[in-house]
Amino acid sequence: MRIHKGYLYFSSELVIYRQKLSTTQLIPEGKPEVILTDQYPIRWHNAKSLAFDNQGGMYVTFSAPTNVCEDWNTTEGNSVANVKGEFPCQQLNYLGSIWKYDEAKLGQYQLDGKKFATGLRSIVAISWNEEHNGLYAVQHGRDYLHGHAPQHFSQWQNAILPAEEFMIIKENDNFGWPYTYYDPVKRKRMLAPEYGGDGVKESMEYALPMMGFPAHWAPNDLLFYKGSQFPARYKKGAFVAFHGSTNRGPYPQAGYIVAFVPFENGVASENWEVFADGFAGVETIVNMKDTKYRPMGLAEGPDGSLYISESKKGKIWRVLFKGDINTFGNTQLAEMEKRKARSYIRTPDEKNDLLIPK
Numbered sequence: 001m002r003i004h005k006g007y008l009y010f011s012s013e014l015v016i017y018r019q020k021l022s023t024t025q026l027i028p029e030g031k032p033e034v035i036l037t038d039q040y041p042i043r044w045h046n047a048k049s050l051a052f053d054n055q056g057g058m059y060v061t062f063s064a065p066t067n068v069c070e071d072w073n074t075t076e077g078n079s080v081a082n083v084k085g086e087f088p089c090q091q092l093n094y095l096g097s098i099w100k101y102d103e104a105k106l107g108q109y110q111l112d113g114k115k116f117a118t119g120l121r122s123i124v125a126i127s128w129n130e131e132h133n134g135l136y137a138v139q140h141g142r143d144y145l146h147g148h149a150p151q152h153f154s155q156w157q158n159a160i161l162p163a164e165e166f167m168i169i170k171e172n173d174n175f176g177w178p179y180t181y182y183d184p185v186k187r188k189r190m191l192a193p194e195y196g197g198d199g200v201k202e203s204m205e206y207a208l209p210m211m212g213f214p215a216h217w218a219p220n221d222l223l224f225y226k227g228s229q230f231p232a233r234y235k236k237g238a239f240v241a242f243h244g245s246t247n248r249g250p251y252p253q254a255g256y257i258v259a260f261v262p263f264e265n266g267v268a269s270e271n272w273e274v275f276a277d278g279f280a281g282v283e284t285i286v287n288m289k290d291t292k293y294r295p296m297g298l299a300e301g302p303d304g305s306l307y308i309s310e311s312k313k314g315k316i317w318r319v320l321f322k323g324d325i326n327t328f329g330n331t332q333l334a335e336m337e338k339r340k341a342r343s344y345i346r347t348p349d350e351k352n353d354l355l356i357p358k
Helices: 155-160 330-341
Strands: 002-004 007-011 015-020 029-037 050-052 057-062 097-102 114-118 123-129 134-139 164-169 180-183 188-191 211-213 219-224 238-242 258-261 273-276 295-300 306-310 316-319
Touching: 002 050, 007 050, 050 123, 057 123, 123 238, 134 219, 238 295, 273 330
Parallel strands: 123 219, 219 295
Antiparallel strands: 002 007, 007 015, 015 029, 050 057, 057 097, 097 114, 123 134, 134 164, 164 211, 180 188, 219 238, 238 258, 258 273, 295 306, 306 316
16 A cells, blocks of 8 residues: 555555545545556465655566475475476566556556566565665565475574565566575575575575565565654664564564664665564464464654554554654663564574474
C-alpha cells in the first residue's frame, strides 16, 4: 500500500488498484481503478509490493514461486537431498524480478512493463529512497541448504545462511538467484549447491548487496525515515520490519523485531540496530505459532512518529520519542545493543548453543 500523488495505491496478490484521495475526507473517492493485473495463477510469493520514483515510474515485485528453482525429477523417492536446480531457470523469464510500469496507465499486464532487475527470489520490502534517488529492497533469502546438500552444510549453517540481502537495485542488475546465495559471514556471493556449489565455491558474476541481515528473518517492509520527531541520527536511515523465521530448527526461531540501519551518503552501515522488540512475547521461540505478534508493515506519520503493524492479531503501534533529543546517544544505544543477546536475535553458537529439544 502506498499513497502517491493524490492516490491510494494498493494490491491484492494478483491485482494493483488505485483510488483517488480527497484532502477533506479519510475515505477514498469512487471505485478502485485497476492499474495492473498478474495473469498467472496464484502461487507462492505473490505479493505485489510497490515503489514510485516520482518521475512516473512504478516498480512492482514479481517474486519466484520456489525456493531455488528445484528440478524434482533429479531426486529419488521422497528425498530432497542433492536435488538439482533447473538450468537455465525458466522462472526468471517473468518471475524472480522487479518490473517497471507507468504509474498512471490503467489496465496494464506484466508484459506491458519492462523487467528492471532480476535474480531476486522474493521481495516484499521495497522502497524508493528520495534522498539518493534510487530503488532499495531487502530480500527473503532461500532455505534448506542442509536439507538439499547435507554433505556440505550442517544444521547450524542451515540456520545462519544465507543472508537476507539489503540491496540498492539499479536497472539491469542481476543478484544471482537461484544460482547463488550471499554468505553474511564471508561477505561473498557463493555458488548454490543445486548448481554445483559446496559452501566454498564463490560466484563473481552477480551484483552484491550493501549488507546482509541474519538468515530467515523474513523482511516485510522497508521505510526511510524523513521526520525530525526522533533524534537526528535516525533521519535518512532505514527501518526494516522482520516478520520472523519459521524454519531455523533445531535452533530457536528468530527475527520478530523492527531493526534500524544508519545511512551515510546513501549507503547502509553494516551495524544494524534493534529498534523495536518484544513482539514475540516469549524468550525462546520454538515454533512461529508460539509468538504473540509478527511485525509486518511500517508507516511514518506527518509528525515523524512511526507506525508498526503486525499480522497475527491486526494490531498497530504508534512509536513516539519522549526523551531528550539532545542527550540521546551512546548510553541509550548500548542498552539497545544488549537485546541482541536474546535467543531470537543473536546468531546461535555452533558449539555451545543448546538445540531445541524434540
